Amino acid sequence: xxxxxxxxxxxxxxxxxxxxxxxxxxxxxxxxxxxxxxxxxxxxxxxxxxxxxxxxxxxxxxxxxxxxxxxxxxxxxxxxxxxxxxxxxxxxxxxxxxxxxxxxxxxxxxxxxxxxxxxxxxxxxxxxxxxxxxxxxxxxxxxxxxxxxxxxxxx
Amino acid sequence: xxxxxxxxxxxxxxxxxxxxxxxxxxxxxxxxxxxxxxxxxxxxxxxxxxxxxxxxxxxxxxxxxxxxxxxxxxxxxxxxxxxxxxxxxxxxxxxxxxxxxxxxxxxxxx
Numbered sequence: 001x002x003x004x005x006x007x008x009x010x011x012x013x014x015x016x017x018x019x020x021x022x023x024x025x026x027x028x029x030x031x032x033x034x035x036x037x038x039x040x041x042x043x044x045x046x047x048x049x050x051x052x053x054x055x056x057x058x059x060x061x062x063x064x065x066x067x068x069x070x071x072x073x074x075x076x077x078x079x080x081x082x083x084x085x086x087x088x089x090x091x092x093x094x095x096x097x098x099x100x101x102x103x104x105x106x107x108x109x110x111x112x113x114x115x116x117x118x119x120x121x122x123x124x125x126x127x128x129x130x131x132x133x134x135x136x137x138x139x140x141x142x143x144x145x146x147x148x149x150x151x152x153x154x155x
Numbered sequence: 156x157x158x159x160x161x162x163x164x165x166x167x168x169x170x171x172x173x174x175x176x177x178x179x180x181x182x183x184x185x186x187x188x189x190x191x192x193x194x195x196x197x198x199x200x201x202x203x204x205x206x207x208x209x210x211x212x213x214x215x216x217x218x219x220x221x222x223x224x225x226x227x228x229x230x231x232x233x234x235x236x237x238x239x240x241x242x243x244x245x246x247x248x249x250x251x252x253x254x255x256x257x258x259x260x261x262x263x264x265x
Contacts, residue, residue, distance in 0.1 A: 073226060073227070074226045075226075095224055098224045099187075099189060099224075100222055100223065100224060102222055103221075103222055103224045103225060104219065104220065104221055104222065104225055105219065105220040106217065106218075106219050106220075106233070107217065107218040107219075107220075108217060109214075109215075109216045109217065110236075111211055111214065111216040111217075111235060111236055111238075112216060112217060112233060112234055112235055112236065113174035113234045113235060113236035114174055114234040116232075116233060116234050117231075117232070117233055118230075118231070118232035118233075119225065119226075119229065119230055119231050119232070120225070120226040120229070120230050121224055121225055121226060122187075122223075122224045122225065122226050123224075
């Protein structure tokens with residue numbers, strides 16, 4: 001093999017390596033399929049349309065959850081807003097360090113009688129959980145609670 | 156394919172105008188799209204309930220927006236004001252187009 005042939009071979013193999021991810025559709029499809037990781041601030045902006053710093057901590061909203069959850073796949077969470085139902089528009093739950101922090105939104109009406117929500121959520125690791133209530137007068141109030149997780153639940 | 160769903164009202168006896176608790180559960184795996192199948196090693200595609208609607212009589216009273224980080228077999232508990240004799244209908248929709256409906260009767264006594 002002479003020098004010319006050798007250089008040609010190197011150039012061709014280099015090109016092949018560079019374009020190989022485009023030839024393999026499987027790996028590309030998998031990358032697109034995976035949900036994008038979002039931060040808590042981005043999720044709040046997307047769901048509520050306000051900055052995360054605008055949320056005010058208040059004693060009117062209560063987040064009831066265990067401080068240590070053994071299994072991250074099932075964490076019982078209760079949200080209670082101690083205000084008349086006419087003033088409350090919606091309740092949102094954010095798990096701050098999940099891949100998609102937005103977990104659940106509930107849109108209430110006066111027929112509910114009480115602003116209350118209980119459900120079970122998944123937590124990937126130890127993180128604070130934030131409950132947000134949007135009020136009719138435009139205020140957004142929040143309650144935060146750190147939850148310790150022994151086994152993560154988001155795979 | 157309709158899934159198994161359950162709605163319960165507590166307490167069981169209530170008067171007109173009382174605020175009663177409604178508990179609901181639906182059997183659904185809630186795949187997030189992040190987990191892998193342990194046998195094949197492939198990623199399980201996302202399949203979760205993203206919308207739950209509650210109708211009382213003709214009125215839509217509550218809507219829920221869910222994401223994949225709600226646990227499997229999503230359980231929801233909320234209150235309604237039982238001020239009329241009417242059906243309470245819940246509709247669960249998932250991102251693959253699956254719709255499940257369940258109706259119970261709200262019958263206040265007295």
